Amino acid sequence: MASAMTLLLGTTKGAFLVRDDGQRAGWQVSGPFCDGAPINHLVGDPKSGRIWAGGGGDFHGAGVWRSDDLGQSWQLTRLTKGMMDDWAANDADFAKMVGWSPEALPFGEDFKQVWSLHYAHGKLYAGTKPAQLLVSEDQGETWQRVDGLTNHPSAENWNPGAAGLVLHTLVSDPNNPDKLWAGISAAGVFATEDGGQNWQRRNRLSNAEACEHSNHPAAPRDGETGHCVHNMMRAPGDGDLLYQQNHHGVWRSPDGGRSWDNITEGLPSTFGFPIRVHPRDPQTIWTLPLNGDMAGRFPPDAAAAVWRSRDGGQSWQDMRDGLPQEACYFTVLRQAMTGDNQDPAGLYFGTNSGSVYASTDEGDTWQEIARHLPTILAVELLETAV
Secondary structure, eight states, rough: EEEHHHHHEEETTTTEEEEEEEESEHHHHHEEEEEGGGGEEEOOTTTTTOOEEEETTTOOOOOOOEESSSSSSSSEEOOOOOHHHHHHHHOOOHHHHHHHOOHHHHHHTTTEEEEEEEETTTEEEEESSSOOOEESSSSSSSOOEHHHHTTTTTGGGGGOOBBSSEEEEEEETTTTEEEEEEETTTEEEEEEESSSSSOOEOOOOOOOGGGGOOOOOTTTTTTTTOEEEEEEEEOOSSBBBEEETTTTTTEEEETTTSEEEEEESSOOOEEEEEEEOOOOOOOOEEEEEESSOOOOTOOGOOOEEEEEESSSSOOOOOOTSSSOSHHHHHHOOTTEEOOHHHSSSOOOEHHHHHHHEEETTSSSSSEEESSSOEEEEEEEEEEOOO
């Protein structure tokens, strides 16, 4: 069955949609949407075509926008207040200018941003900054807190990463609605197998003695991977094979995060943000290393490459064809890489300099399909039947 593909871009100046021509060749950009607010993440439902966008900030407060018509119109559900509310409450002219009216917001001032979204088994999940987990069972109209994670016994000891204490990654099992994983910077990986009532913290090394010592504060120590997980994805198949890009290395877990193996060897650095797994082959993965957190956070030697492994991280190959090889100083953030389900599989990533790159041959070659956008925070793909 043919698919129409829409890239869902979250940026610092709203959401953008990039639609293909049915051949993964001609792409058209539309936007900005969501009132120009910072949008950290978007997800879509391929069955209905519905799209959700999560974001906000100190000024707007946190919210989730929803489009039921593939981006033609959007409806906002506000979750927390921002500075705008205080200003508008005391300035009638400002309130009129921004179209503000008093409303009771369900989470008050508990958090300032929605950082991640995930839709699975009819439920929409949201991770926030500071880190809390929310769930909606009515397509995003109303929300409840998932107290089992938000109030985890370890929560008082969670430390923020450079971007703050954020719940940025949510991963589900397509065959079991009770299983869910969360990535929090810098608290690590958490998992539930009872629908969110109870959560285990899962950061244990498979072989702590063999782990190379490092003085970096995010490096593995005390028998654990290091809690600053950057991105995580579940591999296809019946098992619980997970991959993560950490602040200090790339890791593989064959058992749902109960133990982790270091698969960084062969990559040019330990630092990066996104990771991607092939839609059908659990041993094929991609990542995009950067030169280091304190070295500029751009591709090593200022030459861009997506690195691919066909054997679950035992060996790596750099894919450079079509990517800039001189004076390349962009960053690709943790949620800014995605893929499609086509054969061969397509890959897409966005940069903080406003470009989107696409590969239709599993990373062998690349082309720039959009440019001059705002800083791209997230890239996801919605495939709908045509």
